[in-house]
Amino acid sequence: MLKRRQISALFRLAAPMAVAATVIAIIIFTASNQEPRETNLLLPVDYANVPDDMILTNFHTDKIAVRIKCRPKHIEKLSKKSLVYPADIYTDLAFDPAGSADAIEPGRYLLPVDKTRIPLGRSTSIVKITPSSLSIRLEKKVTRVFKVTVPYIGETAKGYMALSPVCEPATVALTGAKSLINRIKQLATKPVDLTNANENFKKEVPLNLGQPELFTVAQSIFVVSVQVQPLTGTRTIEQIPIELQNRPGKKVSIEPSTISIDLKGPQEKLNTTTLTDKIHAFMDLEGLKPGVYARHVCIDIPVELVMTNASPRVFTVKIE
Numbered sequence: 001m002l003k004r005r006q007i008s009a010l011f012r013l014a015a016p017m018a019v020a021a022t023v024i025a026i027i028i029f030t031a032s033n034q035e036p037r038e039t040n041l042l043l044p045v046d047y048a049n050v051p052d053d054m055i056l057t058n059f060h061t062d063k064i065a066v067r068i069k070c071r072p073k074h075i076e077k078l079s080k081k082s083l084v085y086p087a088d089i090y091t092d093l094a095f096d097p098a099g100s101a102d103a104i105e106p107g108r109y110l111l112p113v114d115k116t117r118i119p120l121g122r123s124t125s126i127v128k129i130t131p132s133s134l135s136i137r138l139e140k141k142v143t144r145v146f147k148v149t150v151p152y153i154g155e156t157a158k159g160y161m162a163l164s165p166v167c168e169p170a171t172v173a174l175t176g177a178k179s180l181i182n183r184i185k186q187l188a189t190k191p192v193d194l195t196n197a198n199e200n201f202k203k204e205v206p207l208n209l210g211q212p213e214l215f216t217v218a219q220s221i222f223v224v225s226v227q228v229q230p231l232t233g234t235r236t237i238e239q240i241p242i243e244l245q246n247r248p249g250k251k252v253s254i255e256p257s258t259i260s261i262d263l264k265g266p267q268e269k270l271n272t273t274t275l276t277d278k279i280h281a282f283m284d285l286e287g288l289k290p291g292v293y294a295r296h297v298c299i300d301i302p303v304e305l306v307m308t309n310a311s312p313r314v315f316t317v318k319i320e
Contacts, residue, residue: 038127039075041066043083043118045134049090051104055141055177056089058214061134064113070124078120086117087134108137139177146187147171150205150224154195159268162194163227172207173218180214189222197228230266234308237261240279242297242315246286251320254283256312259297265305278302285317293317 043064050056064085068078092111093104110133115126150165172187189205202225209215239258259281263270280300295317301307 034071034073036069036071037075038067038069041068041078041083043085045087046084047087047089047136049088051089051138053141054104054106054138057137057139057177058211060136061131064134065130066118066120067127067129068120068124069127070120074121074123078124083119085113087111089136089138092134104138106138106140108135110135139179141175142178142181143173143175144181144184145171145173146184148207148222149186149188150222151188151191152194153191154193154197156194156228157196157198159231159266159271160198160228161231162197163229165192166225166227168223168225169219172222174215175217176215189224192224192226194226194228197226200225200227202226230268232265233267233270234262234264235270235275237263237276237279240276240281240299243280243282245282245284248285248288248319249290252285253318255316255318259299259315260311261299261301261307262309263301263305264308269302269304275302283315283317285319288317288319290319293319 043066045060045062045064047056047060068075070078089104089111092114093109112133113129113131115129118126120126148167148170150167152162152165156162167189174181174184174187188208190208192203192205202223204221205224207217207220207222209217212220238260240261241258242254244252244254261279269275278301281297282300283295283297293316294314296313297310297315299307299310
């Protein structure tokens with residue numbers, strides 16, 4: 001059994017050793033935490049100096065992967081930066097060191113990746129760049145003027161129809177790669193909805209381009225005017241009774257006693273169930289003496305309707 005004094009002495013010796021071990025562990029951990037590490041960065045490619053008469057098509061390398069080696073603290077700083085790789089078409093095409101536009105023709109090219117353009121700092125080393133060359137495709141840029149068409153969707157209100165739309169402006173200039181422009185037969189706006197329309201209206205609609213990022217358009221929003229008119233039709237109303245006004249005597253007869261008429265006008269007016277109640281046929285006999293007369297009938301019809309025929313046209317009136 002150890003005496004109390006011996007145990008106390010042992011604790012006094014062990015404490016400094018434990019502190020020393022902790023300090024050594026911290027130093028080792030700190031040192032290992034600052035050891036250079038490898039990681040990957042994904043950089044978008046920013047293309048500059050595209051010839052004025054050319055288009056950089058969608059078929060190009062848009063990102064490069066850069067494997068770097070540096071301390072963890074620097075990796076954290078780089079991750080917060082918006083890094084891009086600047087590609088210069090004039091400079092990077094080996095056959096065109098002077099940047100002459102006449103020397104660049106449409107076609108496919110490989111541009112070497114220059115690691116000195118990547119702003120990583122001195123404390124960072126580049127291990128690998130993938131891909132090592134940028135693939136691009138240049139096409140001739142052309143501009144064509146197209147007539148703009150306006151498609152419809154939906155149905156107007158019952159009894160109405162939409163006329164051909166008027167688009168302002170009626171044409172638009174579209175610029176893009178020659179191969180893409182030549183494929184376009186016509187340009188159209190987004191569809192205009194006619195659902196339940198029963199009056200004229202105007203609407204702003206955008207141009208309907210499948211891939212708008214491939215083209216430059218002079219104007220993208222158009223004002224479309226739509227005229228909505230009632231559908232027209234015809235209807236025959238038969239056996240309309242004739243009302244005799246200002247009868248000169250008790251014994252008055254008319255042959256025939258009814259009339260049939262043909263009407264033309266908006267379908268919604270023609271098809272109403274109360275149309276016959278709004279039509280009145282009458283004959284004014286004021287001032288007539290006993291005798292036999294050939295007379296015409298007056299007919300009142302609703303506004304917006306036109307009478308195209310009446311049968312019979314002449315009536316026989318007998319006054320006794």
